[in-house]
Amino acid sequence: DGGITQSPKYLFRKEGQNVTLSCEQNLNHDAMYWYRQDPGQGLRLIYYSQIVNDFQKGDIAEGYSVSREKKESFPLTVTSAQKNPTAFYLCASREIGTEAFFGQGTRLTVV
Amino acid sequence: GESVGLHLPTLSVQEGDNSIINCAYSNSASDYFIWYKQESGKGPQFIIDIRSNMDKRQGQRVTVLLNKTVKHLSLQIAATQPGDSAVYFCAETRGNKLTFGTGTQLKVEL
Numbered sequence: 115d116g117g118i119t120q121s122p123k124y125l126f127r128k129e130g131q132n133v134t135l136s137c138e139q140n141l142n143h144d145a146m147y148w149y150r151q152d153p154g155q156g157l158r159l160i161y162y163s164q165i166v167n168d169f170q171k172g173d174i175a176e177g178y179s180v181s182r183e184k185k186e187s188f189p190l191t192v193t194s195a196q197k198n199p200t201a202f203y204l205c206a207s208r209e210i211g212t213e214a215f216f217g218q219g220t221r222l223t224v225v
Numbered sequence: 226g227e228s229v230g231l232h233l234p235t236l237s238v239q240e241g242d243n244s245i246i247n248c249a250y251s252n253s254a255s256d257y258f259i260w261y262k263q264e265s266g267k268g269p270q271f272i273i274d275i276r277s278n279m280d281k282r283q284g285q286r287v288t289v290l291l292n293k294t295v296k297h298l299s300l301q302i303a304a305t306q307p308g309d310s311a312v313y314f315c316a317e318t319r320g321n322k323l324t325f326g327t328g329t330q331l332k333v334e335l
Binding site for chain 2: 145147149154155156157158159162164170172173202204206208210211212213214215216217218219221
């Protein structure tokens, strides 16, 4: 069954720790995206990748890092430099010129 | 920078009425537009899309209108049902970059 898988669904971390969120897709899409969503707000673009071994900063990249070593995987690391990391994180993938498909999200809580 | 304290605009409609959700976009170079529906705690789901060389596209119970002159996009939902209650986002693409609007909360009253 094709789609995008984000794991885990809920994640708790202590302040000051780095944490990596997983995103895997088996849709054979070239482009992948990470968004952050805060309560009652829209989706803000963190990073995106058009192809393996290439990625670009989105609108709120500070405090985050990504890698794209494989076409199907686009992990996001929330670093200790991110001042307010508690949020709902969404991963998406698409073929250029078509709609994006989203995972079910990871809710990160930093305590 | 961070946006703090914003709340989504809300549209309340009676069951069976038509709903119109609006979206303004800022970049005239945007070439493809998408509407998504998001239910609480879930990822957004695709509703309908439109390319910049079109001004109208219809789906099942939904219509998207694009006005490039004023950079405005709208989503019309016919005969709104309780299951349509959700947050609706428009998205625009410029090349590979895909960005989203603020969103509108649609509430369907019985």
